[in-house]
Amino acid sequence: MPFLQLEQHSLHYRLDGADDGRPWLVFCNSLGTDLRMWDGQVEALGRHFRILRYDRRGHGLSSAPPPPFTLAELADDVLALMDHLAIGRARFCGLSIGGLVGQWLAITAGHRFDAFVFCATAARIGSPASWQDRIDAVLSGGLSPLMAGTAERWFTAHLRSDAPETVRQFMTTFAQTSVDGYIGCCAALRDADLRPDLGRIQQPVLAISGKEDLVCVASDLDLIAASVQHGRHLSLPGRHIVNVESPDPFNAALIDFLVA
Structure with a gap:
């Protein structure tokens, strides 16, 4: 298993797709997941791209520096991996x-990227108070009390009923996330508001929402698509982890958008 050792933490990563000069595609996970959340994308997208997946600091097999983290630090991890791999x-x-x-990355290092897909996200997720409450709760009681609510936010009742093993695997990964990694990322979310800067994004952007997502609703993705210079919004069936709920249309949308 390859790792990149940085000054205060290590990043676990995985490469997929043929190493034959094809373009690179970087996947970046959600809070409380690891690089396996993209397993359903690797076969289809690996036909077109060399794929880099990684575990965010404090998630999966990556270690965590002392929290809190900033969004800039999380983005620097991506650039460090790209530099390490000569991407x-x-x-x-x-x-x-x-x-x-x-x-x-699109705002501050756009010259390193050709196109972006932003999924089930927002330029401002939640509120500072809500993330501070989350941090305080995890410091007090750990991640276990968040398990049931997280599963409901991530997946529709239909998927929780029809694919219980998939949900179990995700929740096992969530439970194994380090407290430092989790609260460090919550601090980054608490402090991040990119709404004033979206208009600086010049690269093509596809914003994908889950039609039943209660975390980042469709209007959040509408705002991103409308604010960047070249954006469009697509809504697919599912809640927050929309790539797992709708893998085939998700993969088709990425291929249609990203393959030149």
């Missing part, structure tokens, strides 16, 4: 906090 330019797809990381 000059890439396409990017991120979900939830991964989409916020992508927005930061």
Whole structure:
């Protein structure tokens, strides 16, 4: 398993797709998940791209520096991986906090990317007070009390009933996330508001919402698509982890948008 060792933490990553000069695609996970959340995308997108997936600091097999984290630090992890692997330019797809990381990269390091897909995200997710409450709750009681509510926010009742093993795997990963990694990312979410800067994003953007997502509603993705210079919004069946709820239309949308 490959790791990139940085000054205060290590990043676990995985490469998929043939190493034959095809363009790069970077996937960026949501809070409380690991790189396996994109398993349903690898086969279809790997026919067109060399894929980089990684575990965010404090998630999966990646270690965590002391919290709190900033959105800039989370984005710097992506650039550090790209530099380590000599990736000059890439396409990017991120979900939830991964989409916020992508927005930061599009605003501050857009010259490194050809196109962006922002999924189930917003330029301002929640409120500072709500994220501070989440941090305080996790510091007091750990992640276990959040399990049931998280599963309901992430997946529709239909998927929870028809694919219980998928849900179980996601929730096991959530439970194994380090407290430092989780609250560090909550701090980044607490402090991030990119709404004033969306108009600076020049690269093509596809914003994808889940039709039943209660975390980042469709209007959040509408705002992103309308605010960037070249954006459009697509809504697919599902809640927050929309790539798992609607894998086939999700994959088709990415291929249609990202393949030149």
